[in-house]
Amino acid sequence: MPRRNTVTYNAMLSGLARHGRVDEARALFDGMPGRNACTACYNAMISGYAKSGRFDDAVRLLKEMPAPDLVSWNSALAGLTQSGEMVRAVKFFDEMMEKDIFSWNLLLEGFVRAEDLDAASGFFARIESPNVISWVTLLNGYCRARRISDARELFDRMPERNIVAWNVMLEGYVRLSSFEEACKLFEEIPDKNSISWTTIISGLARAGKLQEAKDLLDKMPFNCVAAKTALMHGYLQSRMVGDARQIFDGIEARDSVCWNTMISGYVQCGMLEEAMLLFQQMPNKDTVSWNTMIAGYAQGDQMRKAVGIFRRMNRRNTVSWNSVISGFVQNGLFVDALHHFMLMRRDIKKADWSTYASCLSACANLAALQVGRQFHSLLVRSGYINDSFAGNALISAYAKCGRISEAKQIFDEMVGKDIVSWNALIDGYASNGHGTEAISVFREMEANNIRPDEVTFVGILSACSHAGLIDEGLKFFNSMEKEYSLKPVAEHYACMADLLGRAGRLNEAFEIVQGMQIQPNAGVWGALLAACRLHKNDELAHLAAEKLFELEPRKTSNYVLLSNINAEAGKWDEAEKARASIKDKGAHKPPGLAGAT
Structure with a gap:
């Protein structure tokens, strides 16, 4: 550029800072002629520092400013509250030379975001003249925390209510499935907008109250694609595909969410031909559309078609790769799953816990211990090692490779164990013929107040069968209904037939x-x-x-x-x-x- 002014510099500084390139922004800022005259440029740098978590730099620059204004102080405060640094934010707020209602609302929003609603309520009481944003911020916090009585009491005290306040309160009732109160409130809303209609229709549809949702949709005075899509989704969840398609066909200006909802509905109902036909008709396919079709064919045991769609994609994301890799695993094509993981790495797509879980399952089924250990190392480096899904996959992988002691070590080191974790360890002991240890894990599970499910009993009965523990197996089988109210399914009977059959009974x-x-x-x-x-x-x-x-x-x-x-x-x-x-x-x-x- 032949000439640059303060607007030019401010645009560059804001852009760099917003994308986390704060050091580049600072270098530009330091080389800026006459920067002391540009308050906006200082504010852009302060905001950039604060949002990057560099609060000391933000405060230092604030104190260097020739004439800091309210925007300067609020920029630093916003960075603190948005990062959850509430103790420091309160201290900074108390030290602020001047404050406005925006400052008070920033701190209030920080408490709400930190889910400290008692502190938020106490702070709200200190605001001399709260505006509608103050009221709505606390109202939203109560509703999200499911404190609906507190929300309603606050809502009733509001001196003025905008449409946002009405919609937040409506969403609160819908979130709790309090549809009688939700419908009553909906009728009271003076100027309902598309969000109001979509919220109530979507809530009713998700709850299976499809006729009520349809009646409301018919009364809607304007065209709202989101509300119609919500009812479509409700029909599809109830497998009422014809009703959903009727609504879809009646929508003239369909957005991508509308198209993807209908395609996904066909896939979930196993109607892959109809899904593909609609997919081909979709004018602007996005990544979600492609991924839905890949997952659909993979779940339908049609991996050749799934891979064909995958290869035709111009832009793949992590979900695309996960869909095809998990599809290979589900269809027993374990080598292909591992091969595609290597291709994924070349495509520079970052693997997540789902990727690792699928690949570890492939290793387990191939009994590929060394490859499994490599994935274990990758998990540790990736930071997903504490994810329960990945941890459970590791337990199964080591157990299926006959390394039950290593499976137990992973289990012991897991931070958040769930029922799947316990089942994986029990199944691991069972498959390796350690019936007594499996029973011991079952007892430990009960001691930790983890209620066994049907899968648990498949594992424990299998363990008893492999170890020849006939009497113990019979006791476990008989306890399913008596103690745990679980009805035996075919897998449990198969275990019992195997258990008694092996013993010659x-x-x-x-x-x-x-x-x-x-x-x-x-x-x-x-x-x-x-x-x-x-x-x-x-x-x-x-x-x-x-x-x-x-x-x-x-x-x-x-x-x-x-x-x-x-x-x-x-x-x-x-x-x-x-x-x-x-x-x-x-x-x-x-x-x-x-x-x-």
């Missing part, structure tokens, strides 16, 4: 299967059939096999197992018949998905 195993409150699945009959071979009970084996053939008529391994049982019993004709059935019924192994890429 085949009749008891068969009685448990016959007494099931639900229909036995292939896992249950398969466990019984395997036990029959182990203890050479060909009579019961035929019964279990017949049930299996009905459920899995094309699975080769079932026919082979029955053939071997007959052969071991010397029933060669029966053995030959079972093998012949493989060709007659066209039984085969499901085709692998290797080479999907």
Whole structure:
């Protein structure tokens, strides 16, 4: 530029400071001719320092200013409150040479952001003439903290209410699902705007009150895409796809949220062809649209199509990579998952806890211990090591690689353990044949007031089965309903069939299967059939096999197992018949998905 003035410098300083390039801004500021005359430039630097957490530099520059104004003081104060430095912010506020209502509101907002509502309330009482922003700031804090009675008391005391205050109070009721109060308040709002309508319609739709939401939408005096999209989402959550599509077709100016909601709804309902058709019609596809389709095909066991969409993307983000990597893992393509992690690193996309969790799961299934350890090191360096999802994946990875002591060490070092963490450790002990240790973890879990779930009992029953702890397994199984109000599902019955079958108590195993409150699945009959071979009970084996053939008529391994049982019993004709059935019924192994890429 041939000539620069204070406006030019201020624009550059603000831009650099806003993007965290404070040292570059300071170098420019120091070289600025006649800077003492430019209060705005000082303020830009003070604000930049404060927002970057460099409060000492901000205060030092403030004190160097020839004539600091209210904006100067408020800029430094804003940096402190936005960074949560409330003790320092209060001290700075008390030292301020002059204050205005904006200063008071900054500190009030800081208390609300720090969720210290008692301090916020006390500070609010000190404001001599609070304006509507002061009232709304505290009101919003109460509503977000679900202190609805305090919010309502404050709302009723407000000397004037703008539409923001009405909408904040409305959102507070909706957040608590207090729809009777929400609808009553909605009717009282003098000048409802699009946010008012969207808030109440979205709340009703999320709660499944679809007819009430539809009635309100029909009364809406203007066109609001957000409100219509909210009702669409409600219909899709209830799998009322036709109703959702009817609303979608009636929207003329659709935004990306509207398109993505409908596409995502089709995906969640397993209607991938309809989703793809709509995706192709979408005029301005964003990253969310592409990622939704990748995840949809991956969950639908169509990895070739998922990878095809992934490759056509111009701009991929971390979610895009995670969708395809987790898709490979879900479909058993573990090597492909690890390969795509390497490609992700080349694409300079930062992995997150979800990436590491998927890759560790791949390592676990491949029993690739050394690769798993490399991911462990990456986790430590990335800072995600304390994330429960990543920690749980590490426990499973080490356990599946037979390193149960290392799995236990990860578990012990975890800061925030959840039910999945406990289940992963129990399952790890179970899969490594340490039944007594699994039971010990279960007892420790109870002592820590962690309530077991269905997955816990699959792990503990499996542990008892592998360790031959028959009586303990029976006690755990019987305690599910009596002590924990958990109804056994097919996986629990399969564990029991395996537990009793391994011990040779085949009749008891068969009685448990016959007494099931639900229909036995292939896992249950398969466990019984395997036990029959182990203890050479060909009579019961035929019964279990017949049930299996009905459920899995094309699975080769079932026919082979029955053939071997007959052969071991010397029933060669029966053995030959079972093998012949493989060709007659066209039984085969499901085709692998290797080479999907």
